[in-house]
Amino acid sequence: KTKLVIFDYDGVLVDTFPIACEIYNEFFKKFGLLDKLNNGNDFDHNYFKNFFETNWKLPLNGFGLTDSMLEECAKIYFSRFDSNSSKLIFDGVKELLIALKDKGYILAIASNNKAKAIKSRLAKEGILDYFDLIIDDSYGVKPDPAGILVALDQLSINPQNAVLIGDMDGDITAAKNANLKKAIAVTWGYHHKNKLLHADVIIDSPEQLLEAVK
Numbered sequence: 001k002t003k004l005v006i007f008d009y010d011g012v013l014v015d016t017f018p019i020a021c022e023i024y025n026e027f028f029k030k031f032g033l034l035d036k037l038n039n040g041n042d043f044d045h046n047y048f049k050n051f052f053e054t055n056w057k058l059p060l061n062g063f064g065l066t067d068s069m070l071e072e073c074a075k076i077y078f079s080r081f082d083s084n085s086s087k088l089i090f091d092g093v094k095e096l097l098i099a100l101k102d103k104g105y106i107l108a109i110a111s112n113n114k115a116k117a118i119k120s121r122l123a124k125e126g127i128l129d130y131f132d133l134i135i136d137d138s139y140g141v142k143p144d145p146a147g148i149l150v151a152l153d154q155l156s157i158n159p160q161n162a163v164l165i166g167d168m169d170g171d172i173t174a175a176k177n178a179n180l181k182k183a184i185a186v187t188w189g190y191h192h193k194n195k196l197l198h199a200d201v202i203i204d205s206p207e208q209l210l211e212a213v214k
Contacts, residue, residue: 002181004162005100005213006151008142009111009118011167011189014088014125016081020190021048023080027073033063052190054112054142054170078117089125090188092206097130099210106155108133110147110164110174143170145178152178163213169195184212 010016025042028034034041043051053059057070065073100107107130111118115136122128133151140146152159163182164175167189175183176198185199186209196202201212 002105002161002163002213004106004108004152004155004157006108006110006148006162006164006175006180008164008166008168008171008189009109009113011191012165012186013090013093013109013127014121015090015188016088017048017190018045019080019084020052020077021045023073023077024048024051026076027060027065031063031065031069049190049192050195052168054168054174056112078114081117082120085124087125088121089127090206094125094127096206096209097127100213101130103210105213106133106157107131108135108151108155110135110142110151112137112141142166143173143177145174148174148178148180165209165213167191167196169198172196172199182213184209 007013021043025034028037028043051059060070060073097107109118109131113136115134118134118136119128122131133154135147135151139150148164152162159179160181162180163184164171164180165184165186166172166175167186168191172183172185182200185196185202187193187196187202187204193202203209203212
């Protein structure tokens with residue numbers, strides 16, 4: 001029986017993908033990569049669906065960005081989201097969280113983002129209080145399952161009583177590495193469906209999650 005539902009954050013609960021694409025194009029421009037790679041043009045969303053990795057630093061490392069450049073990128077990234085006042089929560093997510101809570105599920109987040117940024121955004125969106133625990137990148141970066149294992153430990157839940165919902169291949173791999181009951185992929189996030197085929201279940205809308213987590 002499923003007792004714990006673990007959510008990824010970006011691309012599952014909140015629609016950060018379009019803003020992330022804008023920010024990354026700015027990074028690329030700043031460090032001269034657009035001229036080198038794309039004739040000075042911005043990359044489109046389809047490019048980023050293939051480019052983004054669960055560990056955000058990996059693809060940028062591949063372009064030769066140094067640690068200090070990455071720190072600068074991270075500062076720009078977090079300040080941009082912090083100042084964004086528009087609604088980012090996906091349609092249907094709040095209703096899903098209410099329904100899961102009504103059915104007695106424990107809800108957690110395991111994200112490669114920062115807890116401070118997550119809590120701030122979820123509070124703005126009015127959904128912070130639905131979560132019993134938030135685990136961020138300080139516990140490890142997915143696909144490493146360390147953060148998921150910490151969540152299981154802190155909530156005293158057996159892996160076979162927990163499921164994870166993610167939008168990237170690294171989320172699914174992390175869930176499998178943690179030996180969870182089920183790895184559920186959603187198609188409205190950062191990765192194309194063809195990168196999520198190793199998930200136990202693939203779903204296309206939040207409404208389907210209520211059945212999928214069982």
